Amino acid sequence: MKNVKYGKCVKCGKTHDAVPDLTTCACGGILDIVYDYGYIRSQLTKEKLAARQERSMWRYRELLPVEETTAPTPLRVGWSPLYEEPRLAEELGLKRLWVKDDGQNPTASLKDRASAMAVAKAREAGAKVIACSSTGNAASSLAGNAAAAGLETYIFVPSRAPRGKVAQLMTFGATVISVQGSYEETFELSRQAIDRWGWYNRNAAINPYLSEGKKTVALEIMEQLDWQVPDYIAISVGDGCTIAGLWKGLKDLHAIGFIDRLPKLISAQAEGCCPLNRAISQGGDWYPMEENTLADSIAVGVPRNADKALMAIRESGGLVVNVSDGEIMAAQKLLGRTCGVFGEPAGVTGTAGVKKLCEAGRIGGDDTVVSVVTGNGLKDVANAIQACGEPISIPSDMERLLAAFAENRISVG
């Protein structure tokens, strides 16, 4: 890889050759992939990019840690739509607002970006089996992307994972182990199994290439905005890998001169599980927390990528905001009603955070904001129905319809 220098430990600074099955440093620290930006600048220009037909994350090959000969993975991952939402901006009191709908990915979440990268690197490593533990989306994205590439998968999910995600896993032919316990206990069992059988490791943070896949969401946002930097980018935070990837993508673009400044990050967590935001607020280190929220994808009490995530939020001069489950459900309806975007609870937590920051006057009428929706609401239908209620139910009879409209105070125009 001419564009990659090495993996560097974020804890002790030691550098490691960027082999395909790179994991963590001997000191326990996680690695960051370091690029040769001079080389990338010589290879990639905005004009070259604009002329490219590829509409997937592989559009940004020069900024990705893969061999030049590595084929793109089979499923179309990335290049999700970025919608400008003037009506929602007005409702919230923002100057401009865009929603990046990353639920529009092959397995319906942003995690496809990391899983496609894992599949590409597993192929480089000559692996036939990939494994991971996940709250659900990393799992289903790995299972789908691996199935399309003809690789076998072993997947560990906590038993609380929503039915939609489990259905995906089973359909994609993964061997699924539902662990009766927390995400932390699920992670631990997967770690032991991966050690024992030598599977390719797609665990969050452990594999340093995953955030590099995730960073493509930032590359796309900026290209879709024609390189005009917004004031804030809001995203939900669980394990910390996604916000770390987002930040990495932005810094990459800054380093190669594609953008002239960096936006501030908004880290949105659930009130019932916000160890990283608590660390920022308290100005100290993080410590474990209960996993008490309906937003299952970000219910991570022991975040695996805390170091990179905290660094990203701090470096950007970002904001942190914690939202209740009620606020998450309200954001789900708000995005549906005003934007036609249906996000899962964790998927809309970023938008819930933006709304709360607007209401508190911490951001407002002068600000431009991108809110990333990280997963599709179809993943977790039970919670959506709880949020929105049941439909009117009647027989096929006009009199009954009129009565139901009257009863529900629906005045038909």
Place this chain on the structure above:
Amino acid sequence: MKNVKYGKCVKCGKTHDAVPDLTTCACGGILDIVYDYGYIRSQLTKEKLAARQERSMWRYRELLPVEETTAPTPLRVGWSPLYEEPRLAEELGLKRLWVKDDGQNPTASLKDRASAMAVAKAREAGAKVIACSSTGNAASSLAGNAAAAGLETYIFVPSRAPRGKVAQLMTFGATVISVQGSYEETFELSRQAIDRWGWYNRNAAINPYLSEGKKTVALEIMEQLDWQVPDYIAISVGDGCTIAGLWKGLKDLHAIGFIDRLPKLISAQAEGCCPLNRAISQGGDWYPMEENTLADSIAVGVPRNADKALMAIRESGGLVVNVSDGEIMAAQKLLGRTCGVFGEPAGVTGTAGVKKLCEAGRIGGDDTVVSVVTGNGLKDVANAIQACGEPISIPSDMERLLAAFAENRISVG
């Protein structure tokens, strides 16, 4: 609309001005939109198309029945991926096979193409409210596309509609009436309500513009295949609008000289509800049938677009194939395992049909086939789990994992 001549009744041949709120002929026949292909040939070339940045159904404006000044609808509909699937082709014994994953649309089904068109035409008509009856997907796509455009919706669904689709509707802020009865009874109540309140009508077949939206799936398939015509295109059939739209798109491309021949259609229906395929097999007219299949989207006993659908299958010299619910569930797993594509039951019925035709030797090693997956499996998780079974469930304990692997005869490589 310089590219459109008029709407023509498929029954009596009478022509009607192509006003935005066009519905059916006085004789009861449904209308077909007739184009000025000479004009379109003067406006659109393959080279012009190839240079276009737009990656949505609005890429094909010259072939769509909208005013030149009509803005594209807000959500990114269309340009879904077409995957070549060599492993599945080999497994089935086909020369080449492609899967068009139309579950990759904003509300996760092909119906987004028709609903985006309905929203565009409703705006041209100055309407503020759109209504429809639907087995689920037309409903959720209308609700989503209308919400994004700031239009109000009234939606009638049969009470059997899966939870995923209902959750979408409620989230998009639609007024939803769940009708305790068949699709036919649901349709009837919606018809009465639309008559009474004068809402813009997005009912299948009634509104002749809908198939024109759906035909974009054919335009994309052919452009993605670089205008090389496959022998067959397989698709599931319920109301008949989708296969009629598919055929219309192919004929359009033939009429403007973009393709030099037409493929044959494969019409796949559920054994428990196949009035159109029965008509083809018996060489006569269709008559109503029970709605007895788990593939809810195509459980249509009284197809609303029978005339156009039967004409399309016959004109193409196509094949019909009926599949059992078991065959549908098997196709769901097959597509998941070999392609990483997760379709809902009706979504994979086309592929189930292809498999059955291969096994019967009616298509085979000399044939090239495109199979359209019309909706995402996340829409109907209960059926997917029934098809695939439950995961292994254990505590976080390596001994229990080893025991579970042994019990399930999983030998880890």
